[in-house]
Amino acid sequence: MLEQQLVNGLSLGCVYALFALGFTLVFGVLGVVNLSHGAVFMVGAYAAERATAGLGWGIGGAILFALVFSGVIGVLIDVLVLRRLRARQAPHLIPMVATIGVAIVLNSAAQGIFGAENRRLPEEVISHTVYTFGNVQVTALELGIMLASALLMVALLMALRGTQIGRGLRAVAESPRAAYLVGIDVEKMFYLTSFIAAGLGGVAGVLIALYSNAVFPLMGQSMLHKGIAVIILGGMGDIRGAMLGGLFLGFAEVLAVAYIGSTSRDAVAFGLLFLVLLMRPTGLFGRGFERKV
Amino acid sequence: MSAPFLSIETLSKSFGGITVLTDVNLAIPRGGIFGLIGPNGAGKTTLFNLMTGVLRPDGGNIRFMGETIAGLPPHQVCRRGLSRTFQNIRLFKEMTLVENVMVGMHGRLGYSPLGALGRSAGFRGAESKARERARELLAWVSMEGKAEELAGNLSYGDQRKLELARALASEPSLLLLDEPVAGMNTGEKMELMNEIKQIAARGYTVLLIDHDMKFVMGLCQQIAVLNFGKVIALGTGDEIRQHPDVIEAYLGRDDEQEEQHGATVAEGAMT
Amino acid sequence: MESFETFWAIHGSLVLTAGINSLLAISIWLTLACGMLAMANAAFMGIGAYASAILTTTYGLPYPVGLAAGVLVPAAVAFAMGKPTLRLSGVYLAMATLAFGEVVRITAINAEGLTGGALGLNGIPPYTQWWHVVLALVATLIGLHLLRRSKTGRAFEAIKEDEVAASQMGIDIAGHKLAAFVLGGALAGLAGSLSAHMTFFIGPNEFGFDRGVEILTMAILGGVEGLLGPVIGAVLLTLLPELLRGLNEYRLIVNGFILVLVVLFLPGGIWRPRAMKSLFGGRAAA
Numbered sequence: 001m002l003e004q005q006l007v008n009g010l011s012l013g014c015v016y017a018l019f020a021l022g023f024t025l026v027f028g029v030l031g032v033v034n035l036s037h038g039a040v041f042m043v044g045a046y047a048a049e050r051a052t053a054g055l056g057w058g059i060g061g062a063i064l065f066a067l068v069f070s071g072v073i074g075v076l077i078d079v080l081v082l083r084r085l086r087a088r089q090a091p092h093l094i095p096m097v098a099t100i101g102v103a104i105v106l107n108s109a110a111q112g113i114f115g116a117e118n119r120r121l122p123e124e125v126i127s128h129t130v131y132t133f134g135n136v137q138v139t140a141l142e143l144g145i146m147l148a149s150a151l152l153m154v155a156l157l158m159a160l161r162g163t164q165i166g167r168g169l170r171a172v173a174e175s176p177r178a179a180y181l182v183g184i185d186v187e188k189m190f191y192l193t194s195f196i197a198a199g200l201g202g203v204a205g206v207l208i209a210l211y212s213n214a215v216f217p218l219m220g221q222s223m224l225h226k227g228i229a230v231i232i233l234g235g236m237g238d239i240r241g242a243m244l245g246g247l248f249l250g251f252a253e254v255l256a257v258a259y260i261g262s263t264s265r266d267a268v269a270f271g272l273l274f275l276v277l278l279m280r281p282t283g284l285f286g287r288g289f290e291r292k293v
Numbered sequence: 294m295s296a297p298f299l300s301i302e303t304l305s306k307s308f309g310g311i312t313v314l315t316d317v318n319l320a321i322p323r324g325g326i327f328g329l330i331g332p333n334g335a336g337k338t339t340l341f342n343l344m345t346g347v348l349r350p351d352g353g354n355i356r357f358m359g360e361t362i363a364g365l366p367p368h369q370v371c372r373r374g375l376s377r378t379f380q381n382i383r384l385f386k387e388m389t390l391v392e393n394v395m396v397g398m399h400g401r402l403g404y405s406p407l408g409a410l411g412r413s414a415g416f417r418g419a420e421s422k423a424r425e426r427a428r429e430l431l432a433w434v435s436m437e438g439k440a441e442e443l444a445g446n447l448s449y450g451d452q453r454k455l456e457l458a459r460a461l462a463s464e465p466s467l468l469l470l471d472e473p474v475a476g477m478n479t480g481e482k483m484e485l486m487n488e489i490k491q492i493a494a495r496g497y498t499v500l501l502i503d504h505d506m507k508f509v510m511g512l513c514q515q516i517a518v519l520n521f522g523k524v525i526a527l528g529t530g531d532e533i534r535q536h537p538d539v540i541e542a543y544l545g546r547d548d549e550q551e552e553q554h555g556a557t558v559a560e561g562a563m564t
Numbered sequence: 565m566e567s568f569e570t571f572w573a574i575h576g577s578l579v580l581t582a583g584i585n586s587l588l589a590i591s592i593w594l595t596l597a598c599g600m601l602a603m604a605n606a607a608f609m610g611i612g613a614y615a616s617a618i619l620t621t622t623y624g625l626p627y628p629v630g631l632a633a634g635v636l637v638p639a640a641v642a643f644a645m646g647k648p649t650l651r652l653s654g655v656y657l658a659m660a661t662l663a664f665g666e667v668v669r670i671t672a673i674n675a676e677g678l679t680g681g682a683l684g685l686n687g688i689p690p691y692t693q694w695w696h697v698v699l700a701l702v703a704t705l706i707g708l709h710l711l712r713r714s715k716t717g718r719a720f721e722a723i724k725e726d727e728v729a730a731s732q733m734g735i736d737i738a739g740h741k742l743a744a745f746v747l748g749g750a751l752a753g754l755a756g757s758l759s760a761h762m763t764f765f766i767g768p769n770e771f772g773f774d775r776g777v778e779i780l781t782m783a784i785l786g787g788v789e790g791l792l793g794p795v796i797g798a799v800l801l802t803l804l805p806e807l808l809r810g811l812n813e814y815r816l817i818v819n820g821f822i823l824v825l826v827v828l829f830l831p832g833g834i835w836r837p838r839a840m841k842s843l844f845g846g847r848a849a850a
C-alpha cells in the first residue's frame with residue numbers, strides 16, 4: 001500500500017538527495033557541471049567494497065573510508081583539471097566536457113582493475129533485521145541509509161550556516177571575486193568544496209551499493225543521469241532544491257515501479273527532467289533566481 | 294499632423310523589484326539627430342533594449358512608423374528598419390571588417406540557402422553587390438583600407454566606427470547609437486561627429502545616447518533628458534542647459550547659495 | 565591493382581568507418597558552430613539506424629527508401645524536440661540532450677516488437693557500398709562549404725560570437741539554431757543508416773552515452789573552427805586504435821584521456837586554419 005511505498009521511496013530518495021547535494025555544491029561554488037560526479041560515486045562504492053571484503057572492516061569504517069577516498073579523488077580532479085581551466089577562464093561548457101573525459105578515464109580504470117562483473121558488499125556487513133511500524137515494514141538497512149544520509153546532510157547544512165568556513169563557501173558561491181576581495185582564500189574553498197562534494201558522492205555510492213546489493217564500474221553513469229534530473233528539478237546550485245528534488249525523485253520512482261512497472265523506473269527521471277526543462281527551467285523546488293545573461 | 298516616426302507611450306520596465314523606467318513618453322520626428330542624455334542608471338540603454346526587442350516592456354507601447362514594435366524579437370525589429378550600436382562594443386572579432394558589415398545586411402540579402410548551394414545567378418549578384426556596398430559603408434567611416442582585416446585587431450576608436458558602418462548596413466530608417474564616442478579622444482570624436490552629420494544629411498534619422506555634452510549639443514537638434522526612469526526635460530540644447538530639473542538631476546539640490554553656484558558650474562560643464 | 569585490392573580487403577571497412585565517423589563529427593560540428601553543445605547526435609544516429617534497418621530488414625523495402633527514412637525520421641524528431649529544447653542555453657541544453665539520448669536508448673530497449681529490444685536487430689542486409697559513404701561525405705563537405713561562404717555561414721559565425729548582436733542584425737537566432745540542430749540530426753541519421761547496413765547488426769547500447777562522447781571527442785580533437793577539423797578528428801580517432809594494436813580494448817579510456825588533454829592543452833583542437841594562416845601569413849579562410 002501507499003505508506004509502504006512511501007517509506008521505500010524515502011530511503012532511495014535520501015541517497016538521491018545526498019548525491020545531488022554534492023553535484024549541486026560543485027555547481028554552486030565552482031560554477032561547473034561536474035559530470036565526473038557519477039564516477040566518484042562509483043569510486044566510493046569500490047572503496048567500501050575493498051575495505052569490507054578485502055580488509056574486513058565494518059560498515060561504519062568502510063563508509064568513512066569511502067568518504068575520504070572519494071573526497072581525495074575529487075580534490076585531485078579539481079587540482080589537475082579544473083584548476084587549470086579556471087586559470088584560463090574557460091567558458092562554462094569547457095570544464096564540463098573535461099569532466100566527461102575524467103569520468104570515462106575513471107570508469108574504464110575501474111573496469112580494468114576490478115573487471116566488469118557485479119561485486120557485492122559482504123553479507124556480514126548488512127543487517128537484515130526488519131522493523132514493523134503499524135502497516136509499514138522497514139529494514140535496518142533502509143533505516144541505516146536514511147540515518148546516514150540525513151546525518152550528513154544536516155551536518156553540511158549546519159556547517160554552511162554556522163561556521164566561518166561555511167560562510168566562506170557561501171560567499172564564494174555568490175561571487176568568487178567579491179569573496180577574494182574580502183580576503184577569503186578562494187582556491188582553498190574550491191578544494192574544500194570538491195572534497196566535500198566528492199565525499200558525499202562516495203558515501204552515496206556505498207549506500208546504493210548496500211541498497212541494490214551491487215557494485216560495478218558503470219554504476220555511476222545511471223546515477224549521474226538521475227543526479228542531473230534532480231538538480232534540474234531542484235534548481236541548479238540550490239541546496240535545498242537538491243535535497244527536496246532527490247526525495248521527490250525517490251518517491252516518484254518507487255511509485256512508478258509499483259503502479260506502472262519496473263521498466264518505467266529510469267524513464268521517470270528523464271520524463272520529469274524534460275517536463276521541468278520545458279516548463280520551468282529554474283526548477284520546481286528552487287527559489288528560481290534569474291540567471292544573469 | 295502625421296503619425297510620429299517613433300513614439301514611446303507610457304513605457305515602463307522593472308527588473309525584479311527595481312523600477313528602471315516609469316511612464317516614459319517620447320515622440321521622435323523623422324529626420325535629424327535626436328539626443329538622449331541623463332545620469333548613469335537613468336534607463337537610457339534599457340530604453341534602447343526595449344526598442345530593439347532585447348527586452349519586453351512591462352507596460353506601455355512603442356510604435357515605429359505607425360506599427361507596434363514593442364515585444365517583437367530583435368531580428369524582426371531590425372527588418373522593420375531599426376538598427377543600433379552597443380554601449381560595450383559587440384563586434385564579431387573573428388570576422389573581417391567587410392564580413393562584419395555584410396552580416397549587418399543579412400535581412401536584405403534576397404537569396405535562400407538553396408540559392409547559395411546552387412551558386413545561382415541571384416546569389417552571386419547579391420553577394421557581389423553586398424560586398425561593394427560593404428566597402429562603400431566602410432568608406433563612409435574612412436576605413437575602406439582595412440576592409441580585409443580582422444575586426445578584433447582594430448583600435449578602439451576604429452571598432453566604434455565599424456559598429457556604425459555595420460549598423461548602417463541594414464538600411465535602417467532609424468539608427469540608435471549607444472554612446473558612440475565613449476572612450477575616444479577629441480580628434481576621433483570630431484571625426485565621428487562629422488560622419489554622423491553626413492549620415493543624417495543622407496536622410497537617416499539618428500537617436501543617440503552619450504555623456505559628452507559638447508558632442509551631444511553639437512550634433513542634436515532635440516534632446517531628451519532621462520532621470521530615474523522618467524523624461525524630465527525635452528528641448529533644444531540651450532533649453533536643456535538652463536532647465537532647472539536637469540541641473541538638479543546632474544548636480545543634486547542643496548541650499549540657495551549652493552544652487553546658484555551649482556547653476557553656474559552646470560552651465561560651464563554643459564558648454 | 566592487386567595491392568589496392570588487398571589493402572581494401574583488409575582495411576576497407578576501416579576506411580568506411582572513418583568516413584561515417586566524419587559524418588558524425590560534422591553533425592555535431594554544425595551545432596557547435598553556432599555555439600551550442602548538444603549531445604543528442606548519438607541518439608539521432610540510432611534513430612536513423614533503426615528506422616532504415618527496420619524498413620529494409622523487417623519490411624524488405626529497398627535501400628533508398630531505408631536511407632530516406634534514416635534521414636527524415638531523425639530530422640523530424642530533431643525538429644519536434646528542438647523547438648522547445650533549444651530555448652535552453654549552455655549547460656541546460658547539454659544536459660537536456662544527454663537526457664534525450666538516454667530516453668531514446670530506453671525506448672529502443674523497451675519497444676521490443678519494433679526494435680528487437682535489448683537484443684537488437686540482426687541480419688541487416690549489407691547494402692552500403694563504398695561510394696555511398698564517399699558520396700555522402702563529399703556532398704556534405706561541398707554543401708557546407710558553399711553555405712559557409714554565404715549569408716547563412718556568416719550568420720552562424722555571428723551567432724557563435726555574439727547572439728545579442730547577431731539578432732540585432734536581423735538574424736533569426738532560434739530559426740538558425742533549429743536548422744543547425746535538424747540538419748545535424750539528419751546527418752547523424754544518415755551516418756547511422758549507412759553504418760547499420762555495413763555492420764549487419766545494431767543494438768540499443770551502440771547509440772548511448774559512449775557513442776555520444778566519441779562523437780564529441782572527434783569534433784573537439786579536430787577543432788571546430790574549420791570544416792576539415794571534424795573530419796581530421798574522426799579519421800584520427802578511427803585509426804588510432806588500429807595503429808596502436810591491442811589498444812582497441814582501451815578505446816574508451818583513450819577517448820577519455822584525449823578529451824581531457826585536448827581541453828586542457830589544445831583548446832582549439834588540431835585544425836585551426838586561422839592560427840596557421842597567421843603563422844604563415846595571409847588571410848584567414850576555410
